Amino acid sequence: MESFVLVGDARGVSTLTTDVASSNAALRGFLHGLPGVDKVGADARAAMLGTRSIKTTAKRQAIDLAISMVDLTTLEGADTPGKVRAMCAKAVHPDPSNPDVPRVAAVCVYPDLVAEAVQAVRGSGVKVASVATAFPSGRSSLEVKVTDTALAVAAGAHEVDMVIDRGAFLAGDYLKVFEEIVAIKAACGDAHLKVILETGELATYDNVRRASWLAMLAGGDFIKTSTGKVQPAATLPVTLVMLEAVRDFLATTGRKVGVKPAGGIRTTKDAIKMLVLVNETAGDGWLHPDWFRLGASSVLNDLLMQRQKQDTGRYSGPDYFTLD
Template sequence: MTTSLVDVASSDATLRGFLHGLPGVDRVGADQRAAALATRSIKTAAKAHAIDLAISMVDLTTLEGADTPGKVRAMCAKAVHPDPTDPSVPRVAAVCVYPDLVADAVRALSGSGVKVASVATAFPSGRSSLEVKVADTALAVAAGADEIDMVIDRGAFLAGDYRTVYEQVAAVKAACGAAHLKVILETGELATYDNVRRASWLAMLAGADFIKTSTGKVSPAATLPVTLIMLEAVRDFRERTGRVVGVKPAGGIRTTKDAIKNLVLVKETAGEDWLTPDRFRLGASSLLNDLLMQRQKLTSGRYAGPDYFTVD
C-alpha cells in the first residue's frame, strides 16, 4: 500500500521524529548479511551477463583539478566504445565531469545515448551557500547535463539540522528541471549505519532520483554493508510511497569481483527490477578496464596485455 509522506517535512519536529523513528540498523547483522552475499558463486554464463550488465551501469568519471577538454573527449570516446575492437561491448551509462566541462562532454556524446552527469553544489565538501549550490546546478543543467550529482551538507546533518539538508536537496532538485538528481551522502563521514539510513530517507523525501554513497574523495567509501542499507531504504521507500529511487555506490569499486558482489546485493535486497542502469549505477574511474579484461578472458581464454586498454 502506498502512503503519502508529504507532511513529514512540514516542521523540524515532524522531520526529526520521522527520521529517528525509522527502525535501527543491526550493525552486526548488516555486516554479516553483506559478507554472506559477497561469497555467492557466479558461473561462466551468468558471469558474462553480469560483466556486460556492470559495464552498462558504469558512470565513467574524471574529477581531478587537472582535467582538460581533451581528457574528457577521450573518456567520452571510451564511454561509447569501451573496446573499439569489439562492437558487442555495451556502452557505459554516463560520463561524470565537473560543471565547466559539461559542454565538452555533451558535444562528444551527442546522439550516443550515454548520459552526461555533473557534480555540483560545492563538490566534494558541500560547504557553500544554498544560492551558490543552486547556481552551480543551474549552470551545469544549462550546459546540457542530464544528471546532477550533489553533495549534502554533512555538518548540518550531523548537527541534527535535518531541515536545512532537506531544503537544500529540494532546492537543487527544483534547479535540475528535467535532469535527474543523484544525492551523495558521503557515508564515510556519517559515522553510523543508523545515520546512513536516516540520510537515505531524508534525501528521498526531498526529491532525490538516486542516492549515492560517496564522492570518492573520502575513505571508507562504497562498502557493501552501506550499499545494503541504502538498497533496503529504496526498497522500503517504494513500498511506502510507490516512487522508485536508484542507488549508486561510488569509490573503491575497482575490480570485476567488486562489481559482481554489488549486483548480487542488488538482486537479493531490492530485487531484479533494480538491475538496470536506470536504477543502479557504479561510480568508478578504474573499474571499466578490469571489466573489459575479464570479459576478454571469458571470450578468448586469455587476458589482454596491460597496455591493451586505455588508462583513464
C-alpha cells in the same frame, strides 16, 4: 533483513513529505523513528552475499550488465577538454576492437566541462552527469549551489550529482539539508538528481538509513554513497542499508529511487558482488542502469579484461585498454 513499511503506506510521497517536513522537529521525529540498523546483522549479511560466485554464461551477462552501469568519471583539478573527449570516446566504445561491448551509462565531469562532454557523446545514448553544489565538501551557500546546478543543466547535463551538507546533518539540522535538496531538485528541471550522502562521514548505519530517507523524501532520483574523495566509501554493508531504504521507500510511497555506490569498486569481483547485493536486497527490478549505477571508473578496465578472457581464454596485457 526485514523490510520496513510505514503504517498506512498508500498515502504517497507528497503526503508523507508534507507531514514529516513541516518542521525540523517533525522531520527529526520521523527519521529517528525509523527502525535502527542491526550492524552485526548488516555486516554478516553483506559478507555472506559477498561470497556468492557467478560462473560461465551468467558471469558474461553480469560483466556486460556491470559495464552498462558504470559512470565513467574524471573529477580532477587538472581535467582538460582533451581528457574529457578521450574519456567520452571510451564511454561510447569501451573496447573499440569489439562493437558488442555495451556502452557505459554516463560520464561525469565538473560543470565547466559539461558542454564538452555533451558534444562528445551526442547521439550515443551515454548520459552526461555533473557534480555541482560545491563538490566535494558541499560547504557553500545555497545560492552558489543552485547557481552551480543551473549552469550545469543549462550546458546540457542530463544528471546532477549533489553533495549534502554533512555538517548540518550531523548537527541534527535535517530541515536545512531537506530544503537544500528540494531547491537543487527544482534547479535540475528535467535532469535527474543524485544525492551524495558521503557515508564515510556519517559514522553509523543508522545515519546512513536516515540520510537515505531524507534524500528520497526531498525528491532525489538516486541516492549515492560517496564523492570518492573520502574513505571508507562504497562498502557492501553501507550499500545494503541504502538498498533496503529504496526498497522500503517504494513500498511506502510508490516511488522508485535508484542507488549508486561510488568509490573503492576496483575489480570485476567487486562489481559482481554489488549486483548480487542488489538482486538479493532490492530485487531484480533494480538491475538496470536506470536504477543502479557503479561510480567506479577504475573498474571498467578490469571488466573489459575479464570479458576478453571469456572470449579468448587469455588476458591482454595491462596496457591493452586505455588507462583512466
